[in-house]
Amino acid sequence: AQSVTQLDSQVPVFEEAPVELRCNYSSSVSVYLFWYVQYPNQGLQLLLKYLSGSTLVKGINGFEAEFNKSQTSFHLRKPSVHISDTAEYFCAVTPAHTGGFKTIFGAGTRLFVKA
Amino acid sequence: DVKVTQSSRYLVKRTGEKVFLECVQDMDHENMFWYRQDPGLGLRLIYFSYDVKMKEKGDIPEGYSVSREKKERFSLILESASTNQTSMYLCASIGGRNNSPLHFGNGTRLTVT
Numbered sequence: 111a112q113s114v115t116q117l118d119s120q121v122p123v124f125e126e127a128p129v130e131l132r133c134n135y136s137s138s139v140s141v142y143l144f145w146y147v148q149y150p151n152q153g154l155q156l157l158l159k160y161l162s163g164s165t166l167v168k169g170i171n172g173f174e175a176e177f178n179k180s181q182t183s184f185h186l187r188k189p190s191v192h193i194s195d196t197a198e199y200f201c202a203v204t205p206a207h208t209g210g211f212k213t214i215f216g217a218g219t220r221l222f223v224k225a
Numbered sequence: 226d227v228k229v230t231q232s233s234r235y236l237v238k239r240t241g242e243k244v245f246l247e248c249v250q251d252m253d254h255e256n257m258f259w260y261r262q263d264p265g266l267g268l269r270l271i272y273f274s275y276d277v278k279m280k281e282k283g284d285i286p287e288g289y290s291v292s293r294e295k296k297e298r299f300s301l302i303l304e305s306a307s308t309n310q311t312s313m314y315l316c317a318s319i320g321g322r323n324n325s326p327l328h329f330g331n332g333t334r335l336t337v338t
Contacts, residue, residue, distance in 0.1 A: 119265065142324050153229070153315055153329035154268075161324045200267060202327075209323030210256065211275070215267040 112137040112203050116216035124224050125193055131186040131219045133201030140206040143184045144213075145175055148198045157199070160184060171195065196223045228252070231316050231330035238337050244303040246333050248316030254328075255321060257299035258283075259291060262313040262332070271314075274299055306337045 117132040135141065142161050146154040158169025165177040175186045184201060201216040232247040250257065256275050260268040270283030274293040288310060292300040299318075303310055313334050317327040 114267075144326055146327075146329075151234075151331070153231075153331045154317075154327070155329065156326040159324075159326055204323070206323060210258075210319040210325060210327055211273060211281075213270075213327065217265055217267040 112139075112141065112205060112212070112214045114201050114203050114214050114216040116199075116201050116219045118219050119217065120220045120222065122222045122224060123191055126190050128189050129187065129191050129195075129221065131199050131201075131221065133184045133186065133216060135182050135184065135201070135203045137182075137203060137205065141203045142206055143175075143177060144202040144204065145169065145173070145184070145186050146200045146202060146215075147171075148200065148218075150197070154200060157186070191221070191223050193223050193225060195221060197221060229316055229318055229328050229330040231314075231333050233333050234331065236333060236335045238303075238306050238335065240307060240337055242303075242306050242337075244306050244335065244337075246301040246303075246314055246316075246335070248299045248301070248330055249297050250299075250316075250318040250328070251297065252318060252320070252328065253296065254318040255296070256319045257293065258317040258319070258327070259289075259299065259301045260315045260317065261285065262315055268315065271301065303335075306335075308337050311335060311337045 144159045145157040160177045204213045229250045258273040259271040272291040274280045290302045316330040
């Protein structure tokens with residue numbers, strides 16, 4: 111079975127500051143890793159994904175994430191945040207052999223960017 | 226562009242009512258999902274469907290049923306709504322490859338009074 115832990119439920123940060131949203135996972139099988147973003151009153155949309163290859167993946171809106179297999183982490187980072195980045199962010203893992211049917215989501219991290 | 230459309234953004238229903246949540250996707254995806262989103266719990270899978278008329282229970286199916294009569298449409302049914310079903314409901318679909326991401330609708334916020 112897989113599990114996903116997002117270590118911070120809320121992250122307040124000032125505009126133009128860097129941010130890191132932390133995600134740890136556990137799995138006995140190979141997984142694909144995803145970050146989704148949910149803006150207020152909207153559904154989730156894909157921010158970035160790690161399937162294989164380079165451990166540093168870049169996504170939309172200047173976000174990037176690094177896959178660390180030894181630490182089973184997939185932390186999301188942005189060097190300089192904007193007010194418009196205020197949203198909830200979800201880390202998700204999908205077993206490689208089953209695909210999206212068995213996707214597990216973390217509880218979410220609410221990023222609040224202050225002026 | 227990929228689109229998943231949920232017919233209602235907000236619904237208010239009374240306890241005991243039968244409630245239908247509708248979802249349509251235009252991507253010709255075989256697989257569709259209904260999730261429930263609650264603060265601090267993330268997304269929990271209620272039901273999914275991998276083909277027309279085919280369905281599988283997710284992690285929290287109690288109190289819900291689903292219908293998939295056409296490939297593009299997946300309905301979630303609350304047979305007798307209860308206050309503990311007040312929540313945000315998200316529909317999603319996914320392509321056939323195992324590494325495909327989920328595509329979500331904008332959600333339906335259901336309040337049961």
